[in-house]
Amino acid sequence: MIPKSSGDTYYQAQPFIQTWSDAVMQQGKDLLEAGQLEAAIAKLKLLPAESPVDKERETTIKRWQADWTQSKNAIQNAEDFLERGQWLSAKQSLASVASIGFWQRKAKPLIAKADAGIALVEQYAAEQYQQPPAAALAAAPSAVYTPPAWDTPAEYSSPPEESWQPAPGAPPAPAPPQSPSYAAEYSAPPPVAAAQPPSTASFDQAVEGLYQSYKNQGQGTWDAWGQACADSGGQVIDQGPESACLP
Secondary structure (H helix, E strand, C coil): CCCHHHCHHHHHHHHHHHHHHHHHHHHHHHHHHCCCHHHHHHHHCCCCCCCCCHHHHHHHHHHHHHHHHHHHHHHHHHHHHHHCCCHHHHHHHHCCCCCCHHHHHHHHHHHHHHHHHHHHHHHHHHHHCCCCCHHHHHHCHHHCCCCCCCCCCCCCCCCCCCCCCCCCCCCCCCCCCCCCCHHHHCCCCCCCCCCCCCCCHHHHHHHHHHHHHHHHCCCCHHHHHHHHHHHCCCEEECCCCCCEEEC
């Protein structure tokens, strides 16, 4: 209330006004940290328009309101994801919670729950991707693969030799040079083993295991199936009676 025309008195008052304004701003922040948004805003509005922190006050109020709405939505979305067992989505949602103490305290137990779910799924997936016993692979229809037989004889037989007799009274002809056997010259290459495609038994087991895990956590049939397929690195083909997850 001291006018500028007061001269030295006005300037002597300014440090006290600044100190008081800073104290009111801090009281508002304390109320916000305690979860009292409306009371915090009301506290800042006690500052008069002539206050040296007037511009900062208006910017601060708008930021508090935006952070509050964002954090509230992020917490709600995370809780919904956790109920469906979507741990990674929940954690990603919680990453957008503002640094306000009130909301950080709400987010902390949800983050712990999401981390525990992620760790459980990763452990389960690692166990499922271990090589199954040979008997299990043999019993899995999707793992059966019979390559075509290599239909090539071990070697080619030599052609029959023609019988040669000299004409009566003719001097004996020199013996013809001996040609190497066709079998020795044109022996067949060793059979080439057909390449075996990777077994899909471990992939099928991993998808099925994750699917049951997500179902047990409360996810719907299609949500659990789609997430299990995606987490196993596969792709869902046709979401109906003929649905399949291909690696």
